[in-house]
Amino acid sequence: MAPRPLLPSPLRDVEDERFGRHGVRLALKRDDLIHPHLVGNKWRKLVPNLAAAAGRPVVTFGGAYSNHLRATAAAGRLLGLETVGVVRGQELAGRPLNASLARCAADGMRLHFTDRAAYRRKAEPETLAALLRAAGAEDAHVVPEGGSNARAVRGCRALGEELRGRAGVVAVPCGTGGTLAGLAAGLGPGQRALGIPVLKGGFLAAETAALQERAFGGRRGDWWLEDGFHCGGYGRTTPALEAFAQDFEERHGLPVERLYVAKMLSALLVLTERGAFPPGTRLAAVITGRPFP
Template structure:
């Protein structure tokens, strides 16, 4: 695999409105890490690919999931078989949208499930049934969004790279909370992380804390969420 470009560059967004208020806005260009595996995807997937150790990597996503795209690309780059479980049985048999077509072109096998099965995918019986139906009983399973303990530990370097540089607050969008969980753990004690959930539901605080507990044994760093 092409070597990642680490640490990813930190670029200033210069605007006189920031300057007037004495604020500097720096953009952590994690999208420049790797041509095919960008940003948090590289940080989350590489520890998991190492743990998969040649087994099929099974993961989950919607029809436009960037996580599925990244997993398929990672599988191609490392020669690892991948299977994507896609939400929406109605998509089966139809032409693939560009996102899923990319997954397929990267060698990912696609398995469509109805929405109710998809919602229950983390339940042991439902998961076992999906693995049985796809002949991947010995697979290495990565949850939706790629957020598990190895992924969170992989995202800690994102925080570590932000130590110093005059950074007081690191703000980021949150889907599953995995990136925030890792980033916050890597920051220096005088820095804090601010997560902005992109999904409604108010579940993300508990989710982020439980990911930190799985990855590090407890809550780490200073972080909060802004639900507005």
Template sequence: MSSQPQEAPGPDVLRPRLPSPLQEVADDRFGRYGVGLVLKRDDLIHPELIGNKWRKLAPNLRAARGRTVLTFGGAYSNHLRATAAAGRLLGLPTVGVVRGHELADRPLNASLARCAADGMRLHFVDRSTYRHKTEPGTLAAVLRAADAEEAYVVPEGGSNAEAVRGCRALGTELRDRADVVALACGTGGTLAGLAAGLSPGQRALGVPVLKGGFLGSETRALQERAFGGPRGAWSLGERFHFGGYARTTPELEAFAVDFEQRHALPVERLYVAKLLYGLTVLAAEGAFPRGSTVAAVITGRPFP
């Protein structure tokens, strides 16, 4: 009597903490302007699949249905780390396509070493190939070279239609809880889903952590693929990238340390610090009407 192979367990067996907590904080940098600040603690959803990583990965892991999951990232990608952790926790094979062929000949940094320890097979590609990774011919060649032609492919940052629909729940959880809901953005997927889930009268504010001005078109395209057209009110505050991805300054570091001390909250530097800094500047500029409430989505925390 033959037996059918068992499908791998879905992500819900990991018991995420949903909805994530909403934490009010007293901060005079907002209070003096009559603005309330609350923190949407998505960093507490799961100890290893943190924040928007859970919201974007969970629907993709369900869609993978036990197949190898292949995805993309740079040498310090939080998305690669989260995907590798999901693979270990759920018994799924994972492959990480890493930007920078020259890195293959170097010792792994702490981030990639963690991915490898979690069972992710790393495949390095040159930067030109990486730039063209979404083109069908290049993607097919990468899959062949990585010996992963049957893999379920998740794009860089995890942002695809499945992820955007998964992030809509973030907006649903925040309906009528704030006038403005703000988050730091890399690829636009979380912003696209968040805006779709909010109530009429609420708006989402994205703070890009990369420079280049491309995120508006990316977010619109993601909403088109996920929902067939635009959803919700959203805008971008593009002044707070501090020079680009993974770039920081002494001013930003000092701000992050101060925020941690004020509110006993570990502040992730590449995304969350830029968001919180940007909100304090906007509050001082009068961008939020007196009597309004701003919710800051804490999408991650510092990795050890």
């Protein structure tokens, strides 16, 4: 069974005086509505990779709370594909699964735990081969951590194409840079793509540029990153972010995912208050996911 074609997700203006008083119109690109089980950029990135698997097992990588692992497992269940998740943290083996990994297992994903040193070297050919052998997945199609590779970036280009001429700035939360790389390539003249990294390190500019090089042969589109809104790193939040997310949910009736979406929306408000966007700007925020149950 092949992945079904994606339909454009809706773009909806919201009334929010915190943006409006600065002359900025906020719109939400509801990629969380793109698929009932595989939401937003996860599905956009997985579709071309699952097609490339051509029925072979799919192996991918992630931490104990990886949304990418959950999305891949759900895709495998829906499409009848065998999936294997290589999970960072040998110390997790033998322990009860957390809710995220339990969902992966319930969707049929076979989990293989590995030590953190080997996990860090997983891009090295010898280490990757050893991990695949240990996981019993030597003939599998490999999808990188977070799902970002050249195929995924080209898959995310459609996101920018759906927004051509519809917003001056389009913002997206970033983990690996793949969605930003594709989004920026799909936008039209005069539009800018803004990435909000959700983990610290300051490495995403180079990663995003490298992904565009592999996908398109060079830099595409007008894009930039705003660091400083990661709340201490991936998977971390703060009481202030939680309060912001709850308030946004009450204002707009939108369930706000905390690790990616809340950080982006909070960053956009701070940047708006700093005058980062000229009056008259229509600012589109890509809602890449929703809270997992």
